Amino acid sequence: MRLFLTIIFTLICGPVFAGDLTVSVRDSSGRPVRDAVVTVRPNAGVPAGPIRFSWPLRIVQQDVQFQPYVLIAPVGGTVSFPNLDRVRHHVYSFSRGNRFEIELFGRDVTRTHTFTTAGVAALGCNIHDQMLAYVRVVDTPYAGKTNAAGEVVIPGVPAGAARLVVWHPQLNVRGNEQASTVTIGAGAGRQAVTGDFSARAAVR
Incomplete structure (x- = not known):
């Protein structure tokens, strides 16, 4: 069955102008989509040096x-x-x-x-x-995978314009990915950054 994938994300920013980006991936029925990979690539570029993640590189x-x-x-x-x-x-x-x-x-x-x-x-x-x-x-350190609740938190995302990509192996579009241009807010407190787009998907 073909479903629609909706991405809603919010940013909680701190005074260092970076914050934790929370992305929620759900289908048209409101059910969470797990194993969706979310990447953020700021227009200003990513930090130099090797990229390291907190999870083990193991299958x-x-x-x-x-x-x-x-x-x-x-x-x-x-x-x-x-x-x-x-x-x-x-x-x-x-x-x-x-x-x-x-x-x-x-x-x-x-x-x-x-x-x-x-x-x-x-x-x-x-x-x-x-x-x-x-x-x-x-090729960006700002990456994460949704959990069983369809959510992922990407820490330390810098403020400014960025390209946000959601990829899932069963996302029924070219390359199995959906991209959106977003602007990450800066400053203390809570800010909402909404990116509302849809793509046909089959949810695992």
Whole structure:
């Protein structure tokens, strides 16, 4: 069934002119959409240096599934693929710009891959067709993934004009992403920044 995805976001700013951006992703029925990746790229640019996130860059193979279903990794980030199953796995991606292959490896063995191109890597297992996951490779530190409540908080977003992108593997538009130009407010207190746009989506 095709649904409509609505993005509503608010910014709580502090006196350092940066704040925590809260994004809520919901469908037309008001149900939360989980595993949506939200990125913000300020027009003024992003800080120099390597991008680091608080979550582990790891996709586990367990119960003949990839966990998590969606992982955010920075450009240049190395993702580990530990196999916790009793069977062997063969991880691959045919995605443009992020093609790679990790041939058969068994239980309690970990292999790694370094992602060098911003975009998406759709992962599969050459042995188990039901296994599917995604790595969203980003070039901004202002990124996060919605939880079961359809919400994500991106800390320390600077004030000013920015490009906000929402990506979901089942978002039924080109590139599975919807972009919007926003202006992040500055100053203390609470400010609302509304970006109201829709896209056809199938919600996992």
